[in-house]
Amino acid sequence: MKNHFLFPYWTRYLGWGLVVLHVPLSMLGRSHGMINIMDPQPRDQGIFAGEHLFFISTTLIMSAGLFLVAFAKEKIEDEQIWQIRLDSLRWAIFINYLVLIISLVFIEDVPHMLELNLWVPLIFFIIRFRWVIFRLNRSLSREG
Amino acid sequence: MGDFSPQPFTKPGGVSMKNNIRVERAIKNITQADLAEQVGVSRQTINTIESNKYVPSTVLALKIARVFNKPLEEIFMLEEGD
Numbered sequence: 001m002k003n004h005f006l007f008p009y010w011t012r013y014l015g016w017g018l019v020v021l022h023v024p025l026s027m028l029g030r031s032h033g034m035i036n037i038m039d040p041q042p043r044d045q046g047i048f049a050g051e052h053l054f055f056i057s058t059t060l061i062m063s064a065g066l067f068l069v070a071f072a073k074e075k076i077e078d079e080q081i082w083q084i085r086l087d088s089l090r091w092a093i094f095i096n097y098l099v100l101i102i103s104l105v106f107i108e109d110v111p112h113m114l115e116l117n118l119w120v121p122l123i124f125f126i127i128r129f130r131w132v133i134f135r136l137n138r139s140l141s142r143e144g
Numbered sequence: 145m146g147d148f149s150p151q152p153f154t155k156p157g158g159v160s161m162k163n164n165i166r167v168e169r170a171i172k173n174i175t176q177a178d179l180a181e182q183v184g185v186s187r188q189t190i191n192t193i194e195s196n197k198y199v200p201s202t203v204l205a206l207k208i209a210r211v212f213n214k215p216l217e218e219i220f221m222l223e224e225g226d
Contacts, residue, residue: 078185079201080192136188 004082012072018065026058059118066122070129084132092125163220165194168212183207 074081099120103113169179176194180187183204192198200208209216
């Protein structure tokens with residue numbers, strides 16, 4: 001169990017912090033017209049143009065946050081947690097590809113669709129993983 | 145889509161595994177938390193093993209057997225049919 005790499009326990013809180021931070025940042029960006037979700041093509045082109053830079057930084061903050069939350073160690077990391085983690089990853093990839101394939105067929109907006117691909121596996125993984133652990137803890141407290 | 149929860153381990157042949165950790169714990173008079181600490185897992189894991197929801201790895205099963213000072217087969221056994 002020792003040779004698998006995961007981030008330390010505290011990075012989970014850092015991750016949630018980044019995810020929360022992303023919300024006001026991107027709202028600010030939108031209200032100032034720096035991001036226009038209806039228009040994926042930035043007005044000023046180039047990698048280091050303001051609009052693109054802003055998009056990249058908020059997206060990076062969000063995905064780094066989710067990444068840290070998803071791959072932080074649990075307080076007690078044992079083989080059952082590993083099994084749940086693997087199982088949740090399996091579901092996350094499964095759902096992700098299901099969403100991807102369905103949207104590939106029915107949605108024409110490919111750039112936004114692929115952007116979705118950035119969140120879906122991580123978010124679904126986190127939800128499923130935490131849900132199973134929550135249920136484990138609940139069954140434990142029921143038995144006393 | 146199937147169930148989202150981890151299922152009790154059952155092989156296609158209908159052979160599953162049961163254990164008497166609960167009994168052994170009662171004999172030795174230790175709690176789930178004590179046992180968990182001695183074998184280095186969480187209390188949840190011991191709980192799910194006891195209720196046959198989770199099948200431990202061979203290493204963990206051997207560690208548990210060592211705590212009770214008994215051979216593995218006296219603590220974990222196969223159960224035919226369902």
